[in-house]
Amino acid sequence: MVVCFKGDKDxxxxxxxxxxxxxxxxxxxxxxxxxxxxxxxxPGMIHLTPTLDSEFLCEGEVKSLTDLxxxxxxxxxxxxxxxxxxxxxxxxxxxxxDLGMAKKPQIQNCRLKEFDISPSNRIDKKADINAKExxxxxxxxxxxxxxxxxxxxxxxxxxxxTTTAYATALALGYEANGLFSSSxxxxxxxxxxxxxxxxxxxxxxxxxxxxxxxxxxxxxxxFTAGFAMEASKSKRVILGGGTQMAAALMIVDSLLNLYExxxxxxxxxxxxxxxxxxxxxxxxxLELLSFSPNAFYGDFSFKNSKLDILKLYDQxxxxxxxxxxxxxxxxxxxxxxxxxxVKGVERLLGA
Numbered sequence: 407m408v409v410c411f412k413g414d415k416d417x418x419x420x421x422x423x424x425x426x427x428x429x430x431x432x433x434x435x436x437x438x439x440x441x442x443x444x445x446x447x448x449p450g451m452i453h454l455t456p457t458l459d460s461e462f463l464c465e466g467e468v469k470s471l472t473d474l475x476x477x478x479x480x481x482x483x484x485x486x487x488x489x490x491x492x493x494x495x496x497x498x499x500x501x502x503x504d505l506g507m508a509k510k511p512q513i514q515n516c517r518l519k520e521f522d523i524s525p526s527n528r529i530d531k532k533a534d535i536n537a538k539e540x541x542x543x544x545x546x547x548x549x550x551x552x553x554x555x556x557x558x559x560x561x562x563x564x565x566x567x568t569t570t571a572y573a574t575a576l577a578l579g580y581e582a583n584g585l586f587s588s589s590x591x592x593x594x595x596x597x598x599x600x601x602x603x604x605x606x607x608x609x610x611x612x613x614x615x616x617x618x619x620x621x622x623x624x625x626x627x628x629f630t631a632g633f634a635m636e637a638s639k640s641k642r643v644i645l646g647g648g649t650q651m652a653a654a655l656m657i658v659d660s661l662l663n664l665y666e667x668x669x670x671x672x673x674x675x676x677x678x679x680x681x682x683x684x685x686x687x688x689x690x691x692l693e694l695l696s697f698s699p700n701a702f703y704g705d706f707s708f709k710n711s712k713l714d715i716l717k718l719y720d721q722x723x724x725x726x727x728x729x730x731x732x733x734x735x736x737x738x739x740x741x742x743x744x745x746x747x748v749k750g751v752e753r754l755l756g757a
Contacts, residue, residue, distance in 0.1 A: 412674075431563075433562070433629075435528070448476065454470060558641055562727075572598065615661065638669065647676060
């Protein structure tokens with residue numbers, strides 16, 4: 407079952423059983439190198455998480471290391487869910503967007519689109535992004551993008567992205583304290599607050615929106631905002647992700663007086679784990695916007711899985727990423743059931 411928790415519940419009408427392209431925005435912010443800021447990947451190798459996620463999604467195995475990205479407790483990447491859905495209810499195609507990856511993925515079964523964007527720096531030392539240029543690259547690609555589908559799914563894999571998203575929201579003036587999620591079950595708030603405070607101290611009163619984004623944001627958020635604003639003029643766009651994608655919508659919201667967009671054509675799809683997370687509040691984040699985005703999650707659980715490691719998802723050990731939530735919604739719209747997706751993930755783990 408697909409649950410609408412914000413906006414127009416009829417947004418998905420007419421899309422049932424229809425294929426869509428799946429775009430994965432892959433980006434590395436060196437913020438992920440800060441000790442204790444994220445567990446979205448293999449310790450010491452977290453900068454490779456986007457590379458590994460894209461390889462597994464496209465190839466069914468990782469090429470750049472010997473193992474999947476996983477948390478210290480062994481919870482494997484949400485890319486498993488997206489991969490399982492793609493095998494059962496295929497996308498029209500999958501495309502990997504290189505928005506500054508630490509290492510190029512080794513893939514053959516998906517398109518790889520490069521944008522000449524470098525990984526961004528730590529936000530507490532200034533991200534050093536040309537935000538206007540990255541935003542315009544997102545807009546330009548949306549104009550060029552070719553698909554016969556009525557809608558597009560754009561998801562992300564960006565370790566430490568909830569920290570840069572939090573800094574972005576505050577820099578843009580949103581009262582978002584305590585509303586952003588974390589890759590951890592118990593959010594390391596003190597570490598995140600320290601990093602964000604240092605990042606915000608770099609902002610000057612004379613800074614415009616792009617100046618602020620250049621200092622405290624990440625490439626994925628900025629590109630996604632540009633792409634969504636431009637693509638929404640002609641197609642429905644589903645942003646696959648949690649509170650990070652809420653921050654991307656805040657960038658959209660902040661730029662509506664400068665750039666055109668059809669916000670009625672934009673939606674966010676996340677997981678039930680993000681929606682029910684007690685340490686964040688994605689619904690409240692979306693209520694801070696001047697428009698009312700359409701927001702959904704798929705009612706999905708691993709409670710009936712035969713693998714105990716997957717049941718940790720239901721305990722909050724992993725919540726979202728690689729478009730897992732949007733993939734569950736997509737799978738449900740095309741006839742997949744919870745049992746099908748659970749078994750598909752188990753098969754990918756060799757069970």
